[in-house]
Amino acid sequence: MMLQAVILIVAQAIILLALSPFVVGLIRKVKARLQLRRGASPLQPYTDLAKLFRKQPVISTTTSWIFTATPYILFSSTLLAGLLVPIFTSTIPLNFAGNIIALVYLLALGTFFLILAGLDAGSTFGGMGSSREAIIASLTEPAMIMSIFAIALAAGSTNLSTIVHKTALLDGIMTDPSPHLMALAALFIVALAETGRVPVDNPATHLELTMIHEAMILEYSGRYLALVEWAAGLKLLVFLSLIANIFAPWGIATTLEPAALGVGLATYLVKVSALAVLIGVIESMFAKLRLFRVTDFLGVAFILALLGMIFFYVLRG
Amino acid sequence: MLNLFLMVFAGYAAGLVLPLCFPAKPRVQSLLAHGLAGLASGAGILLGVTGLLAPEPWTSSAQSTVPFLTFSLRLDPLASFFVLTISLAGLAASVFALGYVTEFFGKSSIAAMGSLYNGFLLSMTLVVMADNGFFFLILWELMSLLSYFLVVTDHEKAEVRYAGLFYLIMAHAGTAFIVLAFLVFFQEAGSFAFEMFRHPQQPLSEGMRSLAFLLALVGFGTKAGIVPLHVWLPYAHPAAPSHVSALMSGVMIKTAVYALIRVYFDFLGGEFPWWWGFTVLAIGALSALLGVMYALMEHDLKSLLAYHSVENIGIILLGIGAGMIFQTYGLKEFAALGLLAGLYHTINHAMFKALLFMGAGSLLYATHTRNMEEYGGLLRRMPWTGFFFLIGAVSISALPPTNGFVSEWLVFQSLFLSFHIPSVLLKLMLPVVAAILALTSVLALACFAKAFGISFLALPRSSHARHAREVPFPMKLGMGLLAAICLLLGLLPMIVVPLLDRVGAPFARVAIAEKVVALDGWALAPVNVEFSSLSTPTIALGLAGLALLGLCVVLIFGGLAKARYYKTWGCGINLNPRMEYTATGFVQPIKRVFSTIYQPTVKLETELLEESRYFAKRRRFEFHIEPVFQKYLYDPVVTFFATTADRLRVIQAGSLHLYLTYIFVTLVVLLLLAV
């Protein structure tokens, strides 16, 4: 039993770590194709990471230990958050360790240290990125908690594994589509904002007026940058997995039969790739919003989630 | 138990008297005062733990000659919990003070300060044990007065005197409401004994109960600093010496939480109309949100922390309010959970807020300024202070796996369980409150990222910060103690929860510890393991393990090549502190997004060069936040009293004969009335 749990955890960690650069590369590829460019291979981020790990890092003399510790904290908190999300099997061993709120706050832990690291080098860019990240994080969190609540209501649980398991088996799940769809839309907007995608932030820019995430990590290089980039990819993958498996868990392995696990893994790959393509399309279609218009966008997410919750009660009532 | 109590009492009493016997020897005075206070609070910790574990409440009583007044004490689990909280913070503060007060040698009277400090701790410890309304009020007043004297330690400064006066007036206005609340109980009980409040001869009518509820909310709310009665708090708490600020913000406002629980759950019993819980919840949400929002705009580190106390009192009230609502609908287990969440946050806040105030005190000690914009780069100069402050900051931002996270998580769970409530209004309201709590906690995160980032990171922003040195050992020890407690409270909830359940169980009439602590103590599961679970030890282990994994990944893929150190790129110019992001700049987007709440006024003056209007000679930027509550709520009241007093001046002619006539007339009237 114990051994099985360890194997599942290790397998999940490996899948998350191995898949996250691919998702980033896939989005870039889709964007390139939509702009009628050939674009780099989706496997390019792997080579980038390998190269960064080998390079000698340059560290600013103004920084403290916070700066060098942050990549490790970010990496571990994001990966741990990923281990709380069911990806290819609905029964995950770490289910007891934390529910969906723990996941939100684990990601916040990484954000907190990243904000500090942005301030640590003392450059204006880092401070600017940190300041903007702080406001965007503040505005996404209520929407996220609200959409989580709408989901939790339907499944009667806030534990991710339980939610996914019940939804996959359609066991005791409310089947009204509207609250489900609204919460999904809200969570999708939150995911775009939290992972720094268009229209909230642009991961491809290094223009001082617009960058947020890139500004915070501007001073990183070498292995530290590699860890931060990998963690950013992981965070994206965690959100995609959340969306895919909470709202459409069908196909996920509900037992630990090898065949079911295989099917679960295959459907997971398909779902996540589809979502990555969708993000690539969205990034090509929309322009980045002005920073102070982001509030409107995230306000919509909050309202959607709120409506999802209200609808749940009313349609039941 | 009696022995322990006597030790606590004797310790504080000795600390109260002895320093006064050694005039002109500040070092001895400080050692005596704070050493004795430390010993007494050590005994207080034991007293609290024993009281928590005792099967029956311990009581003790002494009659007095004053009617209705008995010096009776009762140590039930609720009182013990608060004695424990006060003593823990008291111990750390006393150790800290041993180093910190050296700053005041030759400036203020250490004897007076130390003696008042002991009296303050003693009055707080006694006030939660008092079992008689009259006695309680005396101690309550004593606590307010002693803390007032401590607040005005630096009485040479005008703003300190103002802060003290403001505090004194608010404290007394609050006490007036408490007196009224107790009189409501007295009316039916015929006695000031709390036992009679609990079981009056005739039960109170519904209207009277609601009156008592409201009076207590206003009276104790003033002390707790709920919005809109919080205005004194950001003035008074920062003005006091830092170890006293730590106690005022950490534990003194908690005595009000104690009193609220005592009055609502104990005196008024378990039956609440739904709007009581609703009111408490609404005030909690408002206090939490506005507290953190005003904190964000503060650049005086101690005022910032004081505003965070408003926020955290709000979070505590969210737990208690949710508990009251569940109680209304007979959902006992959830009520116990809400109460438990509130109590957990109470002790957590006491610990990390005291820690943060001590951190702020250390910065003040090292740099002689409270202005955050003059700090910077302190983590390299004061590594220990910085590390402890970081632990406090992470805890108050409710990040896993710290204690603040555990209690906020419990509050979230109790709000999420609202779907069991039959009332539609409350069903819809509680999740909205949860969203407000989410906003609050992320804003707190932003605020402490600012507080830590601006103060401790990057380059020093002033010569104060450049010449800062690490604080002496006792101060580090005091902070380290609290930091350790913060970590333990986060990592060992399975030990804390059963203790807290002993406090809440008599009021909710159900014990939930067995259900909440699941999986052999590895996880918390309120109240149903299917609904939610949390295991902070696992999260902590996971974080540490995966960070190691990160290190392994680095070793496998590239190795730990030696890094090159070089200055930060500043667009070709050498980086200097003036190019760094300031605290004001950091919160600018937040200020702009929530401008409806802040009502900021911005003033920008530019003086241009004569030669070319494209270059400015100097610029002056000012911005202010509208103090909405002071302007629209307090100023009218103050104006009213001022004008009324002005009108009444006519009877003050200054003539001695006239005054004698007043007295004579009063006497005659009274005699006539007596007949």
Next chain:
Amino acid sequence: MSPHIGSQLVDLGAALLLLTCFAIVAQRRLSACVDLFALQSVFLAATAALVAFLTGIHHIYAAAALTIIIKAVVIPRILKQVIERLNVTRELVMNINVPAGLLICGGLVMLAFYITQPIIPLGFLLTRDSLAIALAIVLIGFFTMIARKKAVTQVIGFLVMENGLFLGATAAAYGMPLIVELGVFFDVLVGALIIGIYAHRLQDAFDSVDTSKLTILKE
């Protein structure tokens, strides 16, 4: 189709109607607002057609068809023309900003549900849940008229209210008699025309379609 799934679909339609309302509140570009209104009308027609199909009451089909023609085609075209001719593309200043407006509308929805809560269980029709949504749409439409300054968006607010009423009538009583329905459509059309002309007059008089300028008309 089972009545349960049918009722869920009707709820979904009503929910989409409500969502478009929120989109209108969040949208600053006037032409996009008009498009959203057209989309809302399509959803309304679809919902009405669904009700007609489920209940077999045929005159609702007629109302749905009229909705498509008048509200999804004719009125948007008139409004677009007004926008084009007056050259007002976006609303930069509002009485209440977008996030606050969204929050207020969220509150209005909660209010609507709270008010209709005692009535809903009494209903027996498969569309009863939509009543609350209909009331919410009416309230949001009203709110839009208050929050916005430009005459065009105020018209949209008014039309949204009308959509809400139509949904309410369908929800509460499977639609009004056809003759009443026809009268209402005629009124709406005329109303939209009149307000279109009124916007022109405003433009002529003040060089703007900002209705808050009307306050200077006193004396």
